[in-house]
Amino acid sequence: MTPQTQFDIIIIGAGPAGLSFARSLSDTGLQIVLLERQPEHILANPPEDGRDIALTHSSEKIMRDLGMWDYIPSTEIGTIRDAKVVNGKSPYALHFASGITDRDYLGHIIPNHIIRQAAYNVVKDLPNITIMTEAEVVGVETNTTAGKVKLKDGTELGAPLVISADSRFSETRRKMGISASMTDFGRVVVVCEMEHTAPHNDTAFECFHYDQTLAILPMFGNKSSVVVTLTADKAEAVMNMPPEVFAADIQRRFDQQLGEMTLVSERFPYPLVGVFANQFVKTRFALVGDAAVGMHPVTAHGFNLGLTGATILATEIRDALESGSDIGAQWVLKNYESKHRRIARPLYLGTNALVRLYTDTTVPGRLLRRAALRIGNILPPVKQMITRQLTQV
Numbered sequence: 001m002t003p004q005t006q007f008d009i010i011i012i013g014a015g016p017a018g019l020s021f022a023r024s025l026s027d028t029g030l031q032i033v034l035l036e037r038q039p040e041h042i043l044a045n046p047p048e049d050g051r052d053i054a055l056t057h058s059s060e061k062i063m064r065d066l067g068m069w070d071y072i073p074s075t076e077i078g079t080i081r082d083a084k085v086v087n088g089k090s091p092y093a094l095h096f097a098s099g100i101t102d103r104d105y106l107g108h109i110i111p112n113h114i115i116r117q118a119a120y121n122v123v124k125d126l127p128n129i130t131i132m133t134e135a136e137v138v139g140v141e142t143n144t145t146a147g148k149v150k151l152k153d154g155t156e157l158g159a160p161l162v163i164s165a166d167s168r169f170s171e172t173r174r175k176m177g178i179s180a181s182m183t184d185f186g187r188v189v190v191v192c193e194m195e196h197t198a199p200h201n202d203t204a205f206e207c208f209h210y211d212q213t214l215a216i217l218p219m220f221g222n223k224s225s226v227v228v229t230l231t232a233d234k235a236e237a238v239m240n241m242p243p244e245v246f247a248a249d250i251q252r253r254f255d256q257q258l259g260e261m262t263l264v265s266e267r268f269p270y271p272l273v274g275v276f277a278n279q280f281v282k283t284r285f286a287l288v289g290d291a292a293v294g295m296h297p298v299t300a301h302g303f304n305l306g307l308t309g310a311t312i313l314a315t316e317i318r319d320a321l322e323s324g325s326d327i328g329a330q331w332v333l334k335n336y337e338s339k340h341r342r343i344a345r346p347l348y349l350g351t352n353a354l355v356r357l358y359t360d361t362t363v364p365g366r367l368l369r370r371a372a373l374r375i376g377n378i379l380p381p382v383k384q385m386i387t388r389q390l391t392q393v
């Protein structure tokens, strides 16, 4: 039998965004293909990558609706009830507590490889979704009637709609001639997991020192996700530190608040580059996930935003199907673009402004930072806005 080459939707990239998007359309009867350059065994058992993903209530709901939550062991789900932002050695903290909302927690935190595995599990056996692995896309083009995608082995596939979910450095975004604004923060984030002798009390901490930022996010049990942001040369030194020296350094920077700390994972470095695509759609083509918006991780919005965008696009496609319209029509894609940009742009710009504020080492910068923390605490609307962002469904 000759393999199928014509589909209704081609999705490039089976990362968490591409997989979730495919799953959200799985009951429509549309024939969908996911093209992924990694091998099948990696999708089925993704390796740890050090990212622990803080999820909003809205993302939790989407993941439950898609069946992904059922595949996440309860021992992998951490809970964030409180969050504190501290400026350097100052004891003053900006405090976000779930108590000011009608929820009893701000969000959950789950390792990225577990989310990726859950997303693969809900898609892998669906009859109308084909997953092609070790399938590297090398060409993509669209016209007013169809899209065409070419794989490295020469195979050509066609569909009336092509979606790229192939990461913030999306090669297919570039191939489609879509430019992106990129901000290189000139820093590297080193992430890892650590166990500790004192409890974290489900509290996340973000401490802004002048030479580095340290975030500690509560995972299940006496374990935390540790996120250190620093300049590239210092990151290399931190990566090369013996594990006990690294643990002692984090323990000291965190004023022993979690007791004795032990490194229990590898350390993973990520250079920090924020990316915002200048268009999310083109003729019969749309960007989803990090390919549309690649966020700085400090505000933990990346995957949350990817899920929101995937849900918006899936809803537009469903509406088009129900009204008997063309799912790849420009108005369908434009609706997605305008709705998603309206949500994503303020978050992207706000996050970048926050990063600048907290990495500015000048005297005015330090004063502004101190003032911002106090204003955040004094003005309830600011806190409520941020807390609502996390907890609303």
Ligand SMILES: Cc1cc2nc3c(=O)[nH]c(=O)nc-3n(C[C@H](O)[C@H](O)[C@H](O)COP(=O)(O)OP(=O)(O)OC[C@H]3O[C@@H](n4cnc5c(N)ncnc54)[C@H](O)[C@@H]3O)c2cc1C
Binding pocket: 012, 013, 014, 015, 016, 017, 018, 035, 036, 037, 038, 050, 051, 052, 053, 054, 055, 112, 135, 136, 137, 138, 165, 166, 167, 168, 171, 172, 189, 191, 270, 288, 289, 290, 291, 297, 300, 301, 302, 303, 304, 305, 306
């Ligand atoms: C340190 C760190 C911490 C983070 N913390 C949070 C957090 O707390 N909360 C949050 O919401 N987000 C967080 N994020 C962001 C989150 O990890 C990303 O938003 C999310 O993983 C992006 O998923 P994606 O599917 O869009 O892209 P990716 O995961 O990058 O997947 C893209 C896929 O496309 C495939 N691909 C690429 N090119 C091709 C090609 N040419 N052909 C075929 N396949 C291709 C790749 O192999 C890959 O599988 C964090 C990120 C980092 C770095």
